[in-house]
Each structure stands twice: as structure tokens, then as C-alpha cells.
Amino acid sequence: MKPLSYVQVRTAREAIEAFVAAGESARYIAGGTNLYDLMKLGIEKPAHLIDIADLDGANRIDTDGDRLFFGGAALMADVAEHPVVRDDYPVLAESLSKAASQQLRNMATVGGNLLQRTRCPYFRNGANGAYPCNKREPGSGCAAIGGMDRSQAVLGASAACNAVSPGDWPVALMAMDAAIELQGLDGPRVIPIAELYRPPSRTPHLEFTIGREEIVTGISVPKTAAGRTSTYLKVRDRESYAFALVSAAVALEMDGDRVRQAHVALGGVATVPWRARPAEALLRGETLDRERALEAARAAFAEARAGRHNAFKIELGARTLADAIINAGSKSR
């Protein structure tokens, strides 16, 4: 049997110390719903697991201040069902409740969710070099480009990788300008969520900007009235228990009938959680109708590039985003 050490720790400090002591082959584990899966697929091969699901206060959900706060180890299910989140920030609640399954959400954490890895089939099935994959084996090539790319990204791809960033929650957080609270060797720091993800460029195996030993201690979201006028629309191959083909997170700051500021992000179509600034710009100051919404939505895909089987995502993405914009707008009345 492969030896595997496992420790539970109480504080971030202890966790980091344990991580550093264990070296290269250490991994943090929270719900384990992604990490164990990746271990079975031979993608992750840790020798030391440091369980951070029970760090003191790590599952705290706090909605009292001027920001919403979610501890890194808060469960997806608990955040999705929190009354304030559910009622005042539907985009956040829906991005969680439409992800995975109830059983998974009861295990999985909102911190782990940010760091889950792509569902690219060549990546997942690439054990023993079965397929060239730059994420698994840097420099080996990319089987998805020119292959069965129905699920692959149309935005943000590079010549080295077009794998989709799979999470729903990060897309909603992206629209809501969330901040990620981290703790590392040099103490705590905070970054905007947009800075957490690296575009694939020539090094698709490097997916996150944070240090390997850094811990996501929390996620905070500025409180805004736009939260109520928000929605997360997810289109997938079945009604539940599937990753997004396309998804749209939309939150609108309204001024009567007019959009003062739109917050728009896309999922299922891009290599990182995708902020759709061109769509936001076109919505600013507008009154909403289907045509305007569709025009703005199409602008979000102006830069999109299709492969062999995923061109539909561009049109589907635009229509889904338009539906989401209308849906969010209808909540202001």
C-alpha cells in the first residue's frame, strides 16, 4: 500500500507548518470531493494529507457587517441554504444549489470549490500518458484541441490548453467582486477573486496564483442592493448533477427602470471564471428589453473562438446570458 499520512489540524498556522514540513507531496484536504477523485484518476498523488475542514472558525458564515463572509471550510450546502444569502443574494445561493448534488454539497466546502480542477476528459483519463495533456504532463501537447471538444472553452483558450474552469460558485463570486482571504507563510493577505486564476497561456499546469502552502481562510463579498436583483442561470446536459455547458451570473444595480451598473460573469465557456466587461458596458444606463439584453450578451462573446464541436456554446451562451439579464432585471420590479 502506498503510505499516506493524514493529520487534522486546528489552526491555519499549524496547517501551514505541517504542510511545509511535509514538502512537495503535501496537500490540504477539505471535503475531499475533488481531491479523492483526482487521486483515483492518478492526477494527484499526495503522500501527506492535512485536513483543514475543522480549522477553528473555518466554517463561519457571517452576514452582519458590510461584507458577507464565508469561512473557507463552510459547506456549500450551508451557504446555499443560509437565509440571508438565499433571499438577498440569489446569484450566490443558486450558483451553489445548482452545483453537483445534495450529497456532494453536504461534504464540499466553498474554499475547496474555488480550487477544483477541470473536467477536460483527456485530462481526467490521461493516466499513463494515454493522451497528450499539457496540464498533466507539461509540454506533452493537448489532445482536446482538434479533438472531442464539445465541453471545451470558447473564451480564454491558448494554443496549449482550452480546458474549462468548471466551478459555478467562482463565477457568481466573480460577478459580485468577491475577495479571497488567504493565509500563508508570511501571514494573511487578501486578493480580488479575479487574481486567483491564471489564464492557461503556455503553462496550463499552473492554474492558481496562490502559493501551494497558502490557505483560503475565507471569502468575502461586498454587500450591495444588486444582490437582490441577481440570478445564476445554468444550462447543462441534464437538469441536475451536471457541470455547466454555459452559465451566467448577473447582478444589476438599478435606477428605476435603468441599469446603473451591471455585474456579469460567465461559466462553462471559459478557461477561467469569466468577467464579461463588454456586456456590462453595453448595459450601463439602458432600460432592459430582450433585444438590448441579447446585444449586450453577444458582445460578451465577441472574442469567442470555437473549435470543432463547441461552436454552439457561443450562441447558447449569448442567449443564456440574455435570459439571465432579463430574469435579474425582472426582480427589480
Next chain:
Amino acid sequence: MTPNRNADRPRIDAHEKVLGRALYAADQPFPGLLHAMTVPATIAKGRVLSIDTAAALQVPGVVRVFTHDDFSQIRTTPAARGAYGQPGKGYQPMTAPQVRHRGEPVALVVAETLEAAVEGAEAVTVRYAEDPFSARMDDDLASPEPDAVSPLASGDAEAAFASAVHTIDVEYRHPQQHHNPIELISTTAAFEDGTLRIYEGTQSAAAFAGGLAGMMGMEPQALRGVSPYTGGGFGQKNGVQEQSVLVASAALLLRRPVKLVVPRGQLFHTASYRPHSRHRVRLAADGDGRLLAGIYETVQQNSRYDGFASDHGATPPRMYGYGAWRGRERIVRVDTQTPGHQRAPYEHPASHATECALDELAGALGMDPVALRLANDTQRDPITGKPFSSRHLADCLRRGAALFGWDRRTNQPGALVAENGDRIGLGVACGSYKAAMTPSVTTLRLSAGGQCRIATSGHEMGQGIRSVIAAELIDVLGVDPDKLDIRIGDTGHAPQHLTAGSWGAGSAAPAARAAALKLREELSQLTEAALSDEPVPVQLARTRRPYLEVSVDTVPLGKDRQAIEQLRRGMPVTTGPEYPDFLAFSWIAHFAEVHVEPSTGRVRVRRVVSVADCGRVMNRRTAESQVRGGVVWGIGAALREVAECDPRFGGVLNNDLAEYVVPVNADIGAIDVDFIDEPDSRLNPSGVKGLGEVAMVGAAAAIVNAVHNATGKRIRHLPIRIEDLL
């Protein structure tokens, strides 16, 4: 005694299963059990140059690593996997250093623990020489075989088609699909009482004595096959698996029990599947909608080496009173593992093509699709001219239409709009499946205390065969369901047939009934009086006999005693659809309501109404479940399931239950089921025709037709996915 109809009882083994007490094949405990894991080939075709097992053998707990060098003595017989009874066909991996499909086992690691076996398997390194290949029917290197003209023909279909005013000429495509029963395929080989026992959750325990023994050069009696329960089979577990003989041989060589549970990802590359197929359908009708001709040509994927035939043309000509019919089937060989029977193996793809084409014809004629089908109803098989033993398809259509509210529908696509703007589409399609039977050998023992033990032929794979057997014993003997001991799926108790093709109930029910009636008769001889209406155990108790035991062999209609001998030797013997005086089929009509979201094209199946003619309904509850399950399969086939194969690599990319998309609860709306429930007494004394397969036939077509009715789009391939309707 007139059979009791329509009893609604809980499944006889429901409690046991819900409590987790039912031990499946891989749950059987054996002292000293070793665990095995396979090393799957990472190329699609070629040769194994070398296998380095040194690192694997270093893994603590690894006992042995087997390669083709250890298994060259295994014989390939007509009973081997994929041969389908044909000499020279079929293929057993690991008997030579060749690779004929991606994912086939090239080494077998056996260890003291599962963890060590897995780690050992990962540590084996294999070098290959790759050959060019094609894994898909449409690829350059795929090899078409000559067309086979179907013997099922009548009249001059070409001429009738050429001169008809209303014609349809369309091609429908069906993808590769995988059964994915929840119970994984496994083999456990153990020694008990000096014989080798093979535990597999299989639909064919006899395949071991009949097939595996031969492959291992053993006498059939030296092997006992046990299938305690099968956690879903659907045809994937109907014979010797790729790993069966490897595990059995490993156990024999090591003289210890060995178990292998094949991981799901590997099953996509070693177990059977429904092959990809194309169906060209030509239909001709006169102005009143009378079908003048049908021409049906199919192309089906097969592996390079197996004997799996194509038989799509067997049911469509029997559906309606075609004036003339002609059919042709072609096989295209590619580099994959052997395909096989998957629930309604031909009938489902064939009904998809022909029932959708019929819908297109109704559109061209401006006729209502139900009316078109009723106008072509027939009580005689157009091919042989023989009558059907029973056919209530028109009643299925009429009753279904009424339950469903079919009169809302018009031929104009998109005419019905829901409150939220969704387009509503209504569709209909029909299906049939041959009513087949197979012989059984049954021993029934009733004790004065009320205990009732029956050993008979058949396998429980969740379809409810135990409940069917129970229904007859309760009906004829008045026994207490809690005192029943039903022993099936074990060649140690009775010879076993392959339980498939919907012949389970039609064979097990008459067998149980015959045994129960014989027992009554013997008791009345004993008491020298006719039996009363009291439960038989009570009447038996009065005789002061501790028990009464009878044995019966049941031979299905049209067969003789020889069939029992064949059964005893583990050879499949089945009847149908043609019997001396008639043809026998089960029939079904499905009605589907879909809602299509206009902006995204998302399809939701809100409601399905299915009305079946399966002869006598043995147990309303399990029968309804069968139909619901079949409809769910239809929804999966229509809208979700497809194996994604990259032609550059072969194999199936979406090889787990997250990525191979089957429907979830949220995808399933109402499914209302009804039955004609008329016993077919010409077929067997129980009046039973099969249900498990027919339940699915036509369900996908009804949904596809409903999608057309909602959108005006005629999508001629499965599954219909979101990109098809944008």
C-alpha cells in the same frame, strides 16, 4: 384454475434489499480471499512488446502478476465471449501478446488486499507496437461486410415504393451506448467441496459450466455458477465476461479464492455495449394512409472478431399491415470490444428509426399519427400470414390517447404554447417485442408447516422474477409470502437458462404454476378427494405428511424434451416470435409531452403515458416499475446518452457516471402506466408475455416526435442535444 390477475404486492425481496441484507456476488465472504486488478491497454490496436512486472512485484502484498504468458492455454470456443455460438469468432484477451481494443486487460495483478492490487496494477509498465486502427464505423479503416438481405420479405416493395404518391426516404442514426448497471461487473472464483465456484452477478450462471469450463479445458460438472442477485443486467451480464476466465484461471493456479470487481471506467472498454447504427427507412402510402411498402436498411458497428449479428429488421415489418416489405442489414467492423445486447437491443434503435419515419409520413399525408397507425393495424403478420397470438395494440393506442389528452394535438408544430412561453410538443410511437420462452426445470417442496421451497431456472436482476414466481405459488397454493424460499440463478440448485430477452416471466411463471398445480394434484391423490379452497399447506398438514415434493420440466410451446437436455448442458434454447400456429409479441404505445424552452432549446419531458399489452399482469406494482424504467431509458436515449469516442485514440472518453449522462430524477416528469391485462392463453398457461424489453421500445421515438411537434425540427440522430435545437 383461472389465473388470478393484477395482484399488487410488494417485491418479495424488497425488505432484504432495502436493509442491505441481500448479498450480491462480490459481497460473498471467503477466508483467504485474494483481490485482483487488471492493467488496461493504453493503445487501440497492436502488440505487447514487453511487460515489466518487477515494480509491481515489489509492492507489499502483491502475490502474483499474470500476463499472456500465463494464460496461453485458455481456449477460445464458440461459447467464449463475443462468439455468440459461432466457431472461430469471439476473442479472449491475455491469451496472446496482442491488443485488439483500447482498455482490454494486458496483465492481472493478484494481491492480499485490494489496495495492493490497485497499486501493483499501476506499477506494471507495458511497451507496445501500435498498429493503425479505426474505432468508429465512419472511419477510413472500418471494414464493411457484404449486405445481408433479410429473409423477412413480402411483395415487391421496390416497385410499390417507386409507384406510390406519398413516400418518405430518411436516415436515422443511433449512437453507441453503455448499459451501466449500478452493480459493477465482478468475478469471484472460489473452491467449495472440491469444485470451482464462480460467483458473478450474471444473467447466465450456466455460462460458466457451459462456456467457462470449456475455455479452461474442464468438464462442465467441475464448475458451479452462482448468481445470487444481479444489480441490473440489461444484457451486459448475459455471458462470460472478458475477465471471468482470467480470474478463474488465477484462482486455479494459485489454489486460492480470487475476486475482481472491474472499475466502471474499465467497463466502458471491456463489457458489451449497444453498437452505433444507421437506419435508412423508406415508406410509401396511398392517400388514405394505407402503408403500401416499407424498405428498411441498416448498418451496424461490430468489432473485428465477434459473431454479434444485426437483427434490426425482425420487428418493424410486424408492426403494421404493410403491403410489401424488404430489408437489408450490413455490419461494419471496427477496432473495439465486442458489442452486445442492451435492453431492446434491436427493437429500440429500429423503433426509433421506423416510428419517427412514420411520424414524418403522417406529416406528409396531413394525417394524425395515431389515426395513421390505427388505419394500418393488423391481426396477421404480413410476412408469414400467420395470426398473432394476441395483439391489442389498437387498444393501447386508444386508451393511451384518452389518458394522455391526445386531442389537444395538431400537426402544426409549435401550436401549443405553455404559460411561460415554452413550446409544447406531443408525440406518439409504438413498440413490440417478441414473446419468447425457454425451458425450465423446477423442484417444489411444500412443508406441512407452510414452508415452501422452489428451485427453478431464472435469474433475479431486479426485474422481479422472484415476485413473479411467488405470485403463482400464492395464487395456486395459498402459501404465505414470508415462508417462501426461492432458489434461482444457481446451477447447484437447478439448471439455469440465460435470463434475457423478456422470456424470464413467460418461462418462470408457467414453470412455477405447473409445479404448484402438480403438487395440488398429488395431494388430492393422496387424500383421495378434491382440494378445497383452503390454503394448501393447511390441507397438507392434515395428511400428517411432513412435506410433499414434486419436480416438473416445462417445455415451451413448439419445443420437445430435447430442449431440457440442452438446458441441462447450459445451451440457450428459446422460442418466438414464430410458433407453429401464430406469432407472439408484446405491444406498447407511448405518448410523450415535451416542453421546449424557446431561447435555449432545453427540452423537458413533462409527461409520458404508456399502455402495454403484455398478456396477464403478474404483479401490478413490479410491472408498472418495469415500464417506468423502460421509459426512463427512452428519455435517456432520446436526450442524453452517447459514448464519446475520439477517432484518433479509440475508447470512450466519458467513461464514468458523471460524464456519461443518464437522466436524473429532475429530468423525469410524470410517467403514467396502464395495461390491457388480457391473458394470452394461447402462448402459455400463465397467459404471460414479456414486459421488460417492450417497455422501452418506441419510448425514445415518442419523445423525438414530440420534439418535432414542439419545434418543427426533425432531428434524425440520438441523442437530441441542446445544440440540435438552437
